[in-house]
Amino acid sequence: MDFDLFIDRKPTESLKWNYYPDDVLPLWVADTDFRCPAAVIEALHKRVDHGIFGYGLTPEGLDKVVIDRFDRLYTWKVSPDQISYIPGVVTGFTIVLRALCEKGDAVIFQTPAYPPFIGSPKASGLIGIQNPMYLDEEGIYRIDFDLFERQVIDNKVKVYVLCNPQNPTGRVFSKEELLKLADICLRHHVIICSDEIHCDILYDGKKHTPIAALDPEISKNTATFMAPSKTYNIAGMHASVAIIQDEGLHATVKDFMQYLISSPGVLAFVAAKAAYEHGDEWLQEQIAYLQANRDLIGNAIDDGLLPGIRWSKPEGTFLAWLDCRELGIKGVLQTFFVENAKVSMNDGCTFGEAGEGFLRLNFGCTQAVLKQGLQKMAEAIQKI
Ligand SMILES: Cc1ncc(COP(=O)(O)O)c(C=O)c1O
Numbered sequence: 407m408d409f410d411l412f413i414d415r416k417p418t419e420s421l422k423w424n425y426y427p428d429d430v431l432p433l434w435v436a437d438t439d440f441r442c443p444a445a446v447i448e449a450l451h452k453r454v455d456h457g458i459f460g461y462g463l464t465p466e467g468l469d470k471v472v473i474d475r476f477d478r479l480y481t482w483k484v485s486p487d488q489i490s491y492i493p494g495v496v497t498g499f500t501i502v503l504r505a506l507c508e509k510g511d512a513v514i515f516q517t518p519a520y521p522p523f524i525g526s527p528k529a530s531g532l533i534g535i536q537n538p539m540y541l542d543e544e545g546i547y548r549i550d551f552d553l554f555e556r557q558v559i560d561n562k563v564k565v566y567v568l569c570n571p572q573n574p575t576g577r578v579f580s581k582e583e584l585l586k587l588a589d590i591c592l593r594h595h596v597i598i599c600s601d602e603i604h605c606d607i608l609y610d611g612k613k614h615t616p617i618a619a620l621d622p623e624i625s626k627n628t629a630t631f632m633a634p635s636k637t638y639n640i641a642g643m644h645a646s647v648a649i650i651q652d653e654g655l656h657a658t659v660k661d662f663m664q665y666l667i668s669s670p671g672v673l674a675f676v677a678a679k680a681a682y683e684h685g686d687e688w689l690q691e692q693i694a695y696l697q698a699n700r701d702l703i704g705n706a707i708d709d710g711l712l713p714g715i716r717w718s719k720p721e722g723t724f725l726a727w728l729d730c731r732e733l734g735i736k737g738v739l740q741t742f743f744v745e746n747a748k749v750s751m752n753d754g755c756t757f758g759e760a761g762e763g764f765l766r767l768n769f770g771c772t773q774a775v776l777k778q779g780l781q782k783m784a785e786a787i788q789k790i
Contacts, residue, residue: 409695438770445684462672482619493644505662512561517758571604576720606637608722638681645670645678724770731763747786
């Protein structure tokens with residue numbers, strides 16, 4: 407696959423490419439600009455050519471593909487009755503929150519946080535507790551476990567929404583970190599809702615650990631969400647996977663979902679199955695390409711092309727969390743770069759209080775686009 411190939415997405419009503427005026431380079435919403443694996447396109451063609459799109463069943467063999475994948479990648483044993491297919495991960499964690507919480511209950515998550523982590527509890531009448539991460543002396547984002555536990559106790563937290571790999575910081579939490587979090591949750595009867603949508607895009611040989619795979623006791627206390635959407639660039643298809651291994655918890659969530667959300671559409675199922683079944687080689691190539699993109703940003707920062715911008719090198723995801731506080735820009739950072747650099751990124755303040763003064767840059771694009779974006783940012787910074 408030629409990841410350098412630029413494909414014009416504007417004729418496809420792309421959110422990323424059509425939201426801002428034509429002269430703005432979009433490095434914001436988290437999808438990539440790459441064509442998905444050929445096997446996905448072929449499978450979709452075949453299904454489309456059939457021409458009838460009535461109600462469907464879960465494709466035969468999909469459970470096996472998913473289960474084998476978990477076993478192969480994580481030595482995680484999952485059975486078909488522990489899996490539900492849902493249209494999206496945000497929908498999934500919102501359903502869990504609503505199924506398990508009463509209005510006014512507290513939900514905790516690390517910040518900076520993917521904006522729906524803040525919005526979903528709020529929209530459900532719940533209290534969102536922000537657990538800010540901190541940068542250690544090596545510039546790595548860490549969790550303050552003591553603070554986390556105090557916040558859990560003080561607010562009688564019901565559900566912890568974990569994001570691993572973490573959006574926007576790109577942290578990939580270690581087994582030790584996950585065990586500490588799970589231990590706190592188990593001791594204080596907090597259900598873990600684990601958003602692992604970014605689990606397939608990790609760098610420098612890092613390996614993902616699903617928190618539920620650590621221990622049967624943890625898995626009984628956890629709802630996990632994964633998806634082929636970020637991994638294979640099929641987010642607009644809407645197919646995701648929920649894994650809930652405790653029978654009672656799964657039944658509660660399923661009862662709540664019934665009549666509220668439908669399963670993925672017939673084409674979404676086809677795309678998801680083909681991606682998981684045949685997308686491995688493509689994925690490895692994509693990871694190498696994205697890692698080079700990540701390092702391009704790192705070099706630009708290290709070489710002084712972006713004076714006043716720092717970052718914490720992401721261990722996974724195609725997102726760079728840029729600390730722009732030293733730029734001293736007054737007003738909304740995102741607007742500054744849209745107006746002066748013609749580059750759109752996500753403003754840090756939408757990621758919670760901890761995001762003030764930061765921008766999230768999506769480097770899931772061709773290297774040519776990324777270089778152009780960095781150059782335009784550099785020119786805008788020079789004029790401050
Ligand atoms: C951490 C995280 N969760 C969920 C989503 C969205 O998932 P979905 O489109 O399946 O709702 C994103 C997309 O950016 C994300 O970064």
